[in-house]
Amino acid sequence: MAAYIVRRFLWLALTLLFISLATFVLMHSVKGGPWDTDRAVPPQQVENLNHKYGLDQPLWRQYTTFLTNALQGDLGLSFQRQDKPVTSIILDGFKVSAVLGLLAYTLAAVVGVTLGVYAALHRNHLPDYGSTLVATLGAAVPAFVLGIFLKSLFAVELGWFATFGWDTHGGLVPGWLPRLDQLVLPVITLAALPAAYFARMTRASLLDVLRQDYMRTARAKGLGPRAVMLRHGLRNAAIPVLTLAGPILAALVTGSFIVEQLFEVPGIGRAFVSSVSDRDYGMIMGTTLFYAFVIVLANLVIDISYAYVDPRVRYR
Numbered sequence: 001m002a003a004y005i006v007r008r009f010l011w012l013a014l015t016l017l018f019i020s021l022a023t024f025v026l027m028h029s030v031k032g033g034p035w036d037t038d039r040a041v042p043p044q045q046v047e048n049l050n051h052k053y054g055l056d057q058p059l060w061r062q063y064t065t066f067l068t069n070a071l072q073g074d075l076g077l078s079f080q081r082q083d084k085p086v087t088s089i090i091l092d093g094f095k096v097s098a099v100l101g102l103l104a105y106t107l108a109a110v111v112g113v114t115l116g117v118y119a120a121l122h123r124n125h126l127p128d129y130g131s132t133l134v135a136t137l138g139a140a141v142p143a144f145v146l147g148i149f150l151k152s153l154f155a156v157e158l159g160w161f162a163t164f165g166w167d168t169h170g171g172l173v174p175g176w177l178p179r180l181d182q183l184v185l186p187v188i189t190l191a192a193l194p195a196a197y198f199a200r201m202t203r204a205s206l207l208d209v210l211r212q213d214y215m216r217t218a219r220a221k222g223l224g225p226r227a228v229m230l231r232h233g234l235r236n237a238a239i240p241v242l243t244l245a246g247p248i249l250a251a252l253v254t255g256s257f258i259v260e261q262l263f264e265v266p267g268i269g270r271a272f273v274s275s276v277s278d279r280d281y282g283m284i285m286g287t288t289l290f291y292a293f294v295i296v297l298a299n300l301v302i303d304i305s306y307a308y309v310d311p312r313v314r315y316r
Helices: 002-029 043-052 059-071 086-121 126-140 143-157 180-210 213-220 225-253 257-262 268-277 281-309
Strands: none
Touching: 002 059, 002 281, 086 126, 086 180, 086 225, 086 257, 086 268, 086 281, 126 180, 143 180, 143 257, 180 225, 180 257, 213 225, 225 281, 257 268, 268 281
């Protein structure tokens, strides 16, 4: 297992190197630059800014300088955010996005897996149809449509929740969680789609497991329905669900631009999209590498968890 983990981290380093090179080339191949605004900037000022941030150097030197600094934990400065370090911006935004994403992930996993199990155990009956309908709606309705609907109904009409904001100073957990009225709607909006994925995958996987010979053998040996389901059914059905869980977790904790923009949550998703439109090179490189690192790391954790869920899985 240790050798497998070491190999995966070596591949992680190569993956990040390739992604950084591809992002750098694509970023500089697009016409325009960080100083192209609605108001024309004097050529002398553009020249001074390029010299200040090293943009007047050859591209290969800019890339090697970025790699050298990145290995030391320095992802550069943000052009559009008053020279604030990119690392600091990412960490501040990731704290918000991670909290929102983890809450949405927990809700999605609990609701989705419960619906999937309930549907599989009542196949072709009313509970199955109801669970499938809820999962289908969660997958079909876009996040911005669901978010606007929830805001209109529960925030504007009923006044139960706030329409936007993420104030952690006087929230449930100061510095981490905002008030409950600011938390509920964005979490539900963000969790709807992954909950639908969990429900559909759990139902399909569990239905396949229930048809296996070892399930009939376990029941024939006298094991009760609960023991058969917990020891053999859910455990064997968990492998496909775990495969889905890794990418979903990585996608949620790295921020959703739509949800964060809709509810004005100051997460990393909004910062990344705005950096692309602003041609903020440091932010583009930093957030892209950060996203790649989180996604690859999440997949590694899921791969390792296979061995603990299914004893047949071994890594060498």
